[in-house]
Amino acid sequence: MLNSQSPRRVIVPWALADRTGLLMVCLVIAIISSYKLLDVPDLKPGDIAPFNATAPKTAFVIDTAALQQQRKDLIPRTSVQVIDKGESQKIQEELIKQLGYLEKVSSGTKGSNSFRIGPVNLTPKEREWLANQTTKSRKQWEGEIILLSQKMLSQGLIKTLAHDQILESAKFQLSAQAESNNPSINLGSKLIANTLFGKTNLQHDAARSQQLLEELITKQGIPEIEVKKGDLITKKGERITAKGYVVLDHFGLIRRSARPLEWFGKFSEALASCLVLLMIMRRDKPSLKPKNGLLPLGLLLIVQASKDWFGAAISPLQILVPPTLLLSQGISTTTALGWMAIASLLWPVPVSGIGEGRLIIAVLTSTLVAILGGRMRSRAQLLQVVVFVPFSAYLSQWVLLRSQLFSSGGVWRKLSPNSETLLTEALVLGAILMFTILLIPIIENTFGLLTRARLMEISDQEKPLLRRLSKEAPGTFEHTLMICGLAEEGARSIGADVDLIRSGALYHDVGKLHAPEWFIENQENGVNPHETLDDPLKSADILQAHVDEGLKLARRYRLPTPIADFIPEHQGTLKMGYFLHKAKEKNPSVEEKRFRYKGPVPRSKETAILMMADGCEAALRALGPQSTDIDAESTIRKIIRSRKLDGQLLKSSISNSEIELVIRAFISVWRRMRHRRIKYPISSFKASYPA
Incomplete structure (x- = not known):
């Protein structure tokens, strides 16, 4: 009897670049999970209150929200404007420029337009008046125009003042010195109106506006909130109102300083959780590749970002159940449970805000999905989850919500009291689960995963590669089916992956398709081409080529990596004993290494079981009809012991006690293989069924 000591589980090493990439994802998750502890203030109006708060004393608190609204309403009425001397100077310069055009007209400058000064049209009377003016009289008139514009600008000019209003004002002030229909008045008023129209020399005075605003607020009265000692300010699990926030801030219950120590603790917790998740995965599946580890971390990153974005409005069911189902199908139940536990504990917002009761139901539902998901073997079973899981979750919340046991308060009171809300949540969960199931084939190819449903599809014997094997190498195909029976029973006896080993066993010898006649199970009429070749090398x-060609076919037919691993690992680095013996007869100094398979040796329990089944199948079939269980056990032990002594099982993580169970399973299958039917006498058969 072999002892029960288990060999060390050999974990496939990851490259430094892959480990660095995964670490960066872990850091991002840790930052998202903890940065709110550095964000100040820690609470805002509209957030879910993480605690019950009562007023420690009676106080009158300024209602800042109402005060802000009051200020907003008064701002349009308190905007104070003052004269901008710079803008006034620019307008004056524009007017002087227009008067310059007028001087050109009066002096008859070549090229001047006698009918228009800038935008001003000249009437015949105005042209005649202008022509009759002396230089002295014209300069005096221009001075009066400039003086009038200064007076008007000193009173303030608004941009939206109508043109006719400016024109009328200019005429009114100029007519005090002459008749209103005087051409000089008409021309001067048009010059002023066209220059000032659409311009402003006013600017906002912030200081005087603020002073006026404060005076009006004081006059109207500052809004206050009266709070008495013991009054409830906020209730745990409910949204913080604007007034509640003001009162919390007044009593110093709003943190306005960062909490670096708490942040570091939360950051470290999240980072350590991510690393623990990777350790769980690698412990459970030592042969996992880095991109396999990226999937649970990526899902955790999405979930943490969703928690941060939606806050307390997030549904625990909707963010925990679908990823758990995906991981249980693609990696393992253990990984799914580990991921779910970490995702349930890491909340950027206080868990009390979303409701402990809802979270507990989500955790229980996710646990059930993780256990069932690892056992589901078809897409149809997955579709049943879309119906039954959301319905069960809805029913659980509805019953607990109305249970008299929790009606007096407690964690279950955080459940939404609205049945329509619970129903909507269940329907959305069903839709997300359906979308997840549709995504599974894409995720399988992207991350190199192998779900139960995919394994069942691969093991379909109508697949093109298996049909080729059955037609072109029928002996090998029959050998494959016999090994399947042994390997499946052996895997089942120790709790290994039966679906994986079945699929791997079906494809492990497909490389023999390149030259089926060179393998004894396909040879007919006793002709062995190796004897004709007479060259052991x-x-x-x-x-060795049947392994190399098998890997080529695996790539051509896009077999998943865990299935392709069975092709080289079922042979490991075993000796080709018969040809080594023949070679030594010809050359005693020949190297043994030349007659060993290239490997690698089995790196999982499944490939180790297949190696043992491959070695035992032919030997068991060769036993005579009178052989006993003792003979079969002796044969099996001899073969397995040789594999152990040759170091073929060292990296497979299969223990000696598990090997014992596999041996018993092989014997059980052998009993079925050696079963013989009763031979009926031909004469009796003909008498019973005459022609």
């Missing part, structure tokens, strides 16, 4: 190359 070339024969060894042919045997």
Whole structure:
């Protein structure tokens, strides 16, 4: 009897670049999970209150929200404007420029337009008046125009003042010195109106406006909130109102300083959780590749970002159940449970805000999905989850919500009291689960995962590669089916992955398609081409080629990596004993290494079981009809012991006690293989069924 000591589980090493990439994802998750502790203030109006708060004393608190609204309403009425001397100077310069055009007209400058000064049209009377003016009289008139514009600008000019209003004002002030229909008045008023129209020399005075605003607020009265000692300010689990926030801030219950120590603790917790998740995965599946580890971390990143974005409005069911189902199908139940536990504990917002009761139901539902998901073997079973899981979750929340046991208060009171809300949540969960199931094939290819449903599809014997094997190498196909029976029973006896080993066993010898006649199970009429070849080295190359060609076919037919691993690992680095013996007869100094398969040796329990089944199948079939269980056990032990002594099982993580169970399973299958039917006498058969 072999002892029960288990060999060390060999974990496939990851490259430094892959480990660095995964670490960066872990850091991002840790930052998202903890940055709110550095964000100040820690609470805002509209947030879910994480605690019950009561007023420690009676106080009158300024209602800042109402005060802000009051200020907003008064701002349009308190905007104080003052004269901008710079803008006034620019307008004056524009007017002087227009008067310059007028001087050109009066002096008859070549090229001047006698009918228009800038935008001003000249009437015949105005042209005549202008022509009759002396230089002295014109300069005096221009001075009066400039003086009038200064007076008007000193009173303030608004941009939206109508043109006719400016024109009328200018005429009114100029007519005090002459008749209103005097051409000089008409021309001067048009010059002023056209220059000032659409311009302003006013600017906002912030200081005087603020002073006026404060005076009006004081006059109207500052809004206050009266709070008495013991009054409830906020209730745990409910949204913080604007007034509640003001009162909390007044009593110093709003944190306005960062909490670096708490942040570091939360950051470290999140980072450590991510690393623990990777350790769980690698412990459970030592052969996992880095991109396999990226999937649970990526899902955790999405979930943490969703928690931060939606806050307390997030549904625990909707963010925990679908990823758990995906991981249980794609990796393992253990990984799914570990992910779910970490995602349930890491909340950027206080868990009390979303409701402990809802979270507990989500955790229980996710646990059930993780256990069932690892056992589901078809897409149809997955579709049943879309119906039954949301319905069960809805029913659980509805019953607990109305249970008299919790009606007096407690964690279950955080459940939404609205049945329509719970129903909507269940329907959305069903839709997300359906979308997740549709995404599974894409995720399988992207991350190199192998779900139960995918394994069942791969093991369909109508697949093109398996049909080729059955037609072109029927002996190998029959050998494959026999090994399937042994390997499945052996895997089942120790709780290994039966679906994986079945699929791997079906494809492990597909490389023999390149030259099926060179393998004894396909040879007919006793003709063995190796005897004709009479070259042990070339024969060894042919045997190794069935592994190399098998890997090529696996890539061509896009077999998943865990299935392709069975092709080289079922042979490991075993010796080709027969041809080594033949070679030593010809050359005693020949190297043994030349007659070993290239490997690698089995790196999982499943490939180790297949190696043992492959070695035992032919030997068990060769036993005579009178052989006993003792003979079969002796044969099996001899073969397995040779594999152990040759170091073929060291990296497979299969223990000696598990090997014992596999041996018993092989014997059980052998009993079925050796079963013989009763031979009926031909004469009796003909008498019973005459022609």
